[in-house]
Amino acid sequence: MPSTRRARAVLRFALPLTLIAGAVSGCTASAQGSGADDRPVVLTTFTVLADVAQNVAGEHLRVESITKAGAEIHGYEPTPRDIARASEADLILDNGLNLESWFEQFVQSVDVPHVVVSEGVEVLDITGDAYAGKPNPHAWMSPVNVQMYVDNMVDAFSDLDPEHADAFEANGAAYKAELQEVQDELVAGLSALPENERALVTCEGAFSYLARDAGLTERYIWPVNAEQQATPQQITSAIEFVRADDVPAVFCESTVSDKPMQQVVEATGAAFGGTLYVDSLSEADGPVPTYLDLIRYDSTTIIDALTGGDA
Known part of the structure; x- marks a missing residue:
């Protein structure tokens, strides 16, 4: 890593020079040990983006x-090794929409171009608590939106490596077709549900x-x-909604405790429909090693729980 970049990283993050130097040395040794791979390096902020990319x-x-797989992205804290890896990358991709609260300062510490892959998505705002009015960052949880992510990646990769622009375009088109197929399956699977159960x-x-x-x-x-436990008011609000609409099943995400939702289950008699994946892929031998696996897993879990397995 050039000395000017190293200096910026140390000044901005107040990290010991020996840690930065060690991280860079480790990256170099790893690269040397892995053979000659001179392809441009694209670094993403989390595993979902990496798989799509x-x-x-x-x-x-x-x-x-x-x-890494299984990591919670919202409150992630960059390490000296992260800064070293970013400094050696040719392009950095982030989700944007305030998802990576740590990213703005992080990316300023390295002299590498970056692209916000959610650019162009029709943004939905958060409607509750202190976050009301801020953009909901989880745009990748819609296969429709991820098709926009793909378009942004095709453009960015074509700028980075013009020689293979046609390949990026073809790959993007094929992947978008798969994304649309998942979206169509989800809509069709839910189509028979009564309005109150949707x-x-x-x-x-x-x-x-x-x-x-x-x-x-x-x-x-x-x-x-949430950094703290769910409040009684939040749990009560969910209970009232489930009761009023006779919601058949409720869910929780893999990166948080489902104990608050289990209180909703006990109070309403609704089924616990299962665990959903959002912020991270699993390891290769886990249930959601790719984004398409993740969105299909979540879609199937939702459909089966809300329809009683009759979809």
């Missing part, structure tokens, strides 16, 4: 994620875009990942 990039770019009740308000595009009414206990 890999489908667009194909074999022509090396795509990596800053965070409700998606979750722990976190991470499904606003999916609910909008699937014709579901969204309700949640808290709007974004």
Whole structure:
């Protein structure tokens, strides 16, 4: 990493020079040990973006994620190694919409171009608590939106590596077709539900875009990942909604405790429909190793729980 970049990273993050140097040395040694791979490096902020980007990039770019599988993205804190990896990248992709609260300062510490992949998405605002009026960051939870992500990646990768622009375009088109297929399956699977049962009740308000595009009414206990336990008022509000609309099943996300939602289950008699995945993919041998696996898993879980398995 050039000395000017290293200096900026140290000044902005107040990290010991020895840690930065060690991280860079480790990255260099790893690169040397992995053989000669001179493809441009695309670094994403979390695993979902990395998987989508890999489908667009194909074999022509090396795509990596800053965070690991299973990590919670909202409150992530960059490490010296993260800064070193970013400094060696050719392009950084982030979701935007205030998802990566740590990212603005992080990206300013390295002299690498970056692209906000949610650019152009029709944004939904958070409607509750202190976050009201701020954009809901979970735009990737709609396969419709991710098609916009793909278009932005195709453009960014074509600028980065013009020689393979046609391949990026073809890869993007094929992947968008798969995304639309998942979206169509979700809508069809929910089509027979009565209006009052077309409700998606979750722990976190991470499904606003999916609910909008699937014709579901969204309700949640808290709007974004809570640093503290859910309040009695939040739980009571969810209980009242489930009772009033006779909602058959409720859900919770994999990165948070489902204990608050279990209180809703006990108070209403609704079924616990299952665990949904949002912020991260699983390891390769887990249930959601790719984004398409994630959105299909969530869609199937939602459909089966709300329809009683009759879809």
